[in-house]
Amino acid sequence: MFGNDTNIDTIKQEVLYQVAKLSFLGELDEKKDALPYKLIPGPQANFRCCIYKEREIIRQRIRLAEGKSPSAGKDNKNIVQVINSACEGCPITRFVVTDNCQKCVGKRCQAACNFGAITMLRDRAYIDPAKCKECTKCSQVCPYNAIADLMRPCKKSCPVDAITMDENNIVVINEERCIDCGSCIKNCPFGAISDRSFITDVIDLLLNSPRPVYAMLAPAWEGQFGADITFSSMTNAIKELGFAGVFEVALGADFVAASESEEWAESYKEGKKMTTSCCPAFVKMIRKHFPQLVSNMSTTISPMTATARLIKALYPNAVCVFVGPCIAKKGEVLDTITLQGADYALTLDELAAMLRAKEVEPAASPDTIQQGSIYGKKFCISGGVTASVLESLKEKEENADITVKQCNGALECKKALALLKLGKLPEDFLEGMACEGGCQNGPGGVLTGRLANVNRDKLFGKADERKIHENMDNYKDLEFSMHRK
Amino acid sequence: MVVTICIGSSCHLKGSREIVHTLESLIKEYKIEEQVQLTGSFCMGECVKGVCVKVDDKSYSLTPGNTKEFFMEEVLGGLKDECH
Numbered sequence: 252m253f254g255n256d257t258n259i260d261t262i263k264q265e266v267l268y269q270v271a272k273l274s275f276l277g278e279l280d281e282k283k284d285a286l287p288y289k290l291i292p293g294p295q296a297n298f299r300c301c302i303y304k305e306r307e308i309i310r311q312r313i314r315l316a317e318g319k320s321p322s323a324g325k326d327n328k329n330i331v332q333v334i335n336s337a338c339e340g341c342p343i344t345r346f347v348v349t350d351n352c353q354k355c356v357g358k359r360c361q362a363a364c365n366f367g368a369i370t371m372l373r374d375r376a377y378i379d380p381a382k383c384k385e386c387t388k389c390s391q392v393c394p395y396n397a398i399a400d401l402m403r404p405c406k407k408s409c410p411v412d413a414i415t416m417d418e419n420n421i422v423v424i425n426e427e428r429c430i431d432c433g434s435c436i437k438n439c440p441f442g443a444i445s446d447r448s449f450i451t452d453v454i455d456l457l458l459n460s461p462r463p464v465y466a467m468l469a470p471a472w473e474g475q476f477g478a479d480i481t482f483s484s485m486t487n488a489i490k491e492l493g494f495a496g497v498f499e500v501a502l503g504a505d506f507v508a509a510s511e512s513e514e515w516a517e518s519y520k521e522g523k524k525m526t527t528s529c530c531p532a533f534v535k536m537i538r539k540h541f542p543q544l545v546s547n548m549s550t551t552i553s554p555m556t557a558t559a560r561l562i563k564a565l566y567p568n569a570v571c572v573f574v575g576p577c578i579a580k581k582g583e584v585l586d587t588i589t590l591q592g593a594d595y596a597l598t599l600d601e602l603a604a605m606l607r608a609k610e611v612e613p614a615a616s617p618d619t620i621q622q623g624s625i626y627g628k629k630f631c632i633s634g635g636v637t638a639s640v641l642e643s644l645k646e647k648e649e650n651a652d653i654t655v656k657q658c659n660g661a662l663e664c665k666k667a668l669a670l671l672k673l674g675k676l677p678e679d680f681l682e683g684m685a686c687e688g689g690c691q692n693g694p695g696g697v698l699t700g701r702l703a704n705v706n707r708d709k710l711f712g713k714a715d716e717r718k719i720h721e722n723m724d725n726y727k728d729l730e731f732s733m734h735r736k
Numbered sequence: 737m738v739v740t741i742c743i744g745s746s747c748h749l750k751g752s753r754e755i756v757h758t759l760e761s762l763i764k765e766y767k768i769e770e771q772v773q774l775t776g777s778f779c780m781g782e783c784v785k786g787v788c789v790k791v792d793d794k795s796y797s798l799t800p801g802n803t804k805e806f807f808m809e810e811v812l813g814g815l816k817d818e819c820h
Contacts, residue, residue: 318744318779319778319779328777447778453745455746459749460749584743584776585778586775586776588743588776589760594748594753
């Protein structure tokens with residue numbers, strides 16, 4: 252089934268596609284046990300040691316597609332899950348002496364090690380992994396830069412230190428610390444970490460719900476399916492799946508920009524510093540790692556919740572499904588069930604699997620529907636939220652002369668929050684986005700890099716010049732709150 | 737106390753959204769917002785048993801009709817037990 256170019260994305264995509272296809276036919280329960288054999292027919296293994304391991308990986312990925320933990324009986328609530336059959340337990344020791352070692356006379360490495368872990372072999376120094384405590388001192392003092400720091404990619408990528416190993420070196424994610432950012436998913440070279448899915452639930456509701464199901468496309472979707480696939484084209488394609496209609500989350504983002512601009516203006520007068528609240532991984536970082544700062548977080552709901560509330564104000568029975576490149580939004584859905592916002596969240600790769608399963612190809616459309624302003628659309632780019640809030644302040648002729656720390660990526664967020672906690676953040680406001688570059692680079696996208704940017708810029712270039720408040724006026728008869736409580 | 741409600745499609749069709757709504761208004765009515773946290777969960781795998789709800793780690797099966805009864809006995813009752 253898989254060719255030589257098998258990579259992690261194709262395996263994930265293939266499983267999601269097969270699961271979506273069976274779900275649309277209502278045959279998932281009956282036929283899912285046969286899927287691993289269909290995908291890995293054998294007798295030759297494709298990408299692992301044997302077909303039995305490969306089939307187990309497929310089995311675990313099917314469970315994830317169904318929203319379950321990969322291992323039966325080992326359930327936990329986390330969105331990000333370890334596919335333990337796929338984890339190689341990376342047998343790398345963290346500090347390794349490389350060819351650069353000159354076995355010099357000074358031996359600063361040996362002197363720097365407080366644990367007696369370094370000995371001299373015939374041609375170079377050697378670090379005994381059993382004794383090494385990973386204090387990093389030897390690598391810092393080596394004049395030849397000969398000691399490499401090889402942290403496991405999952406652990407290295409985690410901004411909140413949520414990754415540990417069990418006794419067999421298999422990854423364990425600490426639920427108490429994880430913020431669902433999905434960084435480890437993107438960085439594991441074995442594809443051993445992935446996210447649970449609502450795909451089977453959404454398909455079930457499309458087939459069986461008496462209520463209309465609406466899709467809400469996050470701003471970062473633009474460009475992911477090509478430069479000629481506009482919102483109108485995508486709306487047509489998504490409706491073919493059985494959705495009653497499609498909304499742009501950029502529209503909810505306009506309402507968020509307006510609501511936050513009111514909050515910012517007020518807090519600026521009070522001299523209180525405030526953070527944004529639209530990125531769910533950033534919000535979780537505050538709740539779990541900086542609980543003292545919860546009161547500094549804007550109480551405005553996220554663009555996802557705002558869009559869902561707007562849809563429910565129009566159609567009270569609606570079931571709202573968010574679709575974007577974000578994994579943390581799935582956690583936001585679970586955490587905010589009382590907010591009457593989105594009912595489910597899917598990633599763009601899950602949407603792509605559903606389209607493929609129903610053999611729907613998004614095609615260029617002559618219509619030009621636009622719901623969100625260009626400011627709302629740019630919420631998906633680092634700095635975009637700030638730009639929109641400042642635009643809203645200007646439109647209301649409020650003081651827009653305020654300083655904002657734009658945190659690009661989870662590490663910058665963490666640093667700025669630490670400063671804010673100490674009362675040492677120089678800026679008035681803090682924009683937090685856990686993905687570097689903004690949502691556009693989220694882990695659940697289908698296209699990344701330059702091509703995605705070129706496509707998006709072309710589509711954004713076609714947007715009209717409507718203002719934020721002018722756009723909101725189109726919905727002024729609708730009543731819904733923009734705050735969490 | 738954490739009350740977890742399954743939002744999988746099967747429980748959704750059996751009324752999980754109404755149950756969330758009812759529980760939320762009851763929590764407000766009895767002013768126990770500080771003590772009870774409502775949260776959602778992926779499918780709990782017990783679709784046949786109707787809307788699956790957990791209080792901390794104990795499972796219950798609910799319908800919109802018996803939600804108030806459940807709230808009085810397990811949520812309010814549970815909180816009273818915690819106090820004693």
